[in-house]
Amino acid sequence: MADTVPGPRSRWAVLAAFAVVGAVTQLLWLTYAPVTTVAAHHYGVSEAAIGWLANVFPLWYVVLAIPTGLALDRWLRPTLALGAILTALGACVRLAGDDFGTALAGQTLVALAQPLVVTATSAVPARYLRPEDRPKGIAAASASTFAGMIAAFLLGTVVSLHTALVVGAVAAVLAAGVLLVALRARPGFLPELAPAGLRDFRDAWRNPVVRRMCLLVPIPFGTFTALTTWGQPLLEPAGVSADQAGLLLLLNVTAGVVGCAVVPVWAAARSRQRQAVLAGVLVTVVGCLLLGFAPGLGTGLVSFVVIGVLLLPALPIVLEISERASGPAAGIAAGLVWLAGQLGALVVTGVAGTLVHAPLGAFLLLAAITLLALPALPRPDALASRTSTSRPASSATSSP
Template structure:
């Protein structure tokens, strides 16, 4: 079995971690009745994931750097066994809350290992593609859960949803644990002092720039996913239309994630892509605030998704190239921590300005303008990163 087949198992594990996160989101009202809970209580089952991620991100990254196999095995077991455990008491809210917390703790170990997995199992020429495939699995998992949860619930209730979502989770767990036990790393990894590594990392300005860019990019998407319906409803666009518009953006982003990162990295145009991405996004939200035709919104959402979502694999790949193998998990953990924190802040900021809707859209545009300014701080093509303050350039950018 070659390395690409093993990557398929890891991608399935990432995919599963996302469907377990979003399981209850599209069926909140129905599940509240099944569990004799409030709608807010069911919403908590989903909302706690980014909160737990912020707490666990750095410890998970440091463990991945020092004990990669053990840390990723832990993440795989939480996904597979956690999914199966939900079947024991499917209608007990307290039980499901405990299991969701366990799953939320395991998720950073799975996601933070994207660059670490690529660097340890793939030669340098294949790592960008491996990171892109792993990243796409995140978005596919969200789409799968958002679309399939309501359909599965309508044709078998909550138990049907939990059973179907358990299958890929257990397969992904077994596949990844087999890989970790049986497949050797492609290269040796020198493990440094973890405390020293963290101290150096937080003094690296380049890492802060990458963190800020991801916080804006994913923050905009997550906030849009949260408030798209109430924003557009004020323009007379119902949820039956806002949902497909968001799905259109996500599909466009998946396509972009398979094309744009490899091209941008090969041509050394990551800085250019970053500037163009936030310019398009800022323009899109200004344009939508001025005119709310469905086709007009769909047109802009296709472009926003195509450019915005590929920012994740590009940033993860850049992190892998900038930092040595002994620091990659911690570095990605730091970037992910910042992106989740930024997303939560943006969610509550937009919530305060939902009415009138042009204020919310204006905030999206303004945040993307900040992204443009931040993207200009990225190193120019074919130059060593001049932003590094505490961490030396380990690889040519």
């Protein structure tokens, strides 16, 4: 039931339930990544085929990002509910058979669901949290997605493939049930203006702040994805084993979770978002140069941990700035930002992959690409005090 008194409170229970489902989508996405060789033998297919069990996710995200943003702005709760249900259904489908076709069918369902959930990283805080709480909510929701990646890496190393699939299905069903119950609460905050579909999309894209964030986010997102994708083969010539590389990647993502939970909140409270993103960019450039000229386990440990702490928070910072600037089109703005990030990941990872047998060239390329983020850093006018972009739901006649 909607609040009936002025100044509705933040509904953190809804944010928490949403964050859990977001983490589960990442867990399901990367289920096969830590056990690519084992899964290839199990299903009798190539390792490249197993790669498609993860590659279907960014491909579908590119297709669905904008429609999902439109849907979230108009029908937030039904869209989230559909995403949670499809996630649980896909996880269960993976257990329906013991062949590659069944695995691909289940992954495809989860890939269709992922945009419906992850794109709402800023829309849910915008509707359920007070303005002063939204940076914390966006940071927490962003951190949860990386926590899901950690869970996938850990699960793949300690249990069998079948057990991992069972755990994923149970987690997805329970998370979906919790979110469906939480979504019975109506949003406490509604946009000042009702979402207007394609017109809001045009307005969001014409918004100079949103457009600038779309230019910024592909670079850190792409560099991080390239490092996690090619880190092991690029460090192998320096004597870093596959197990050691896996530990570096796990620490990288773990550091990213900590960074996403702390850095954006600190930066928003002090209006230091620009400085926080700048620090992440410069540290990543130095880290890539260090890995290129002095590769090894020690330099890898320092570089991957520091990059995780300072670079990954750029995503929730960008989402928070975009949400603040977009008003009633928070879902569309988030869709545009996520779309730009996914495209950046595909392009940067693909380009870096052409130099996988030339580690120095690959790391120098990633350093150069990361520097391209500097002209797109958020301007001071984008970081002005939050204006009122939402109103209490109690003053509205309807709630999406």
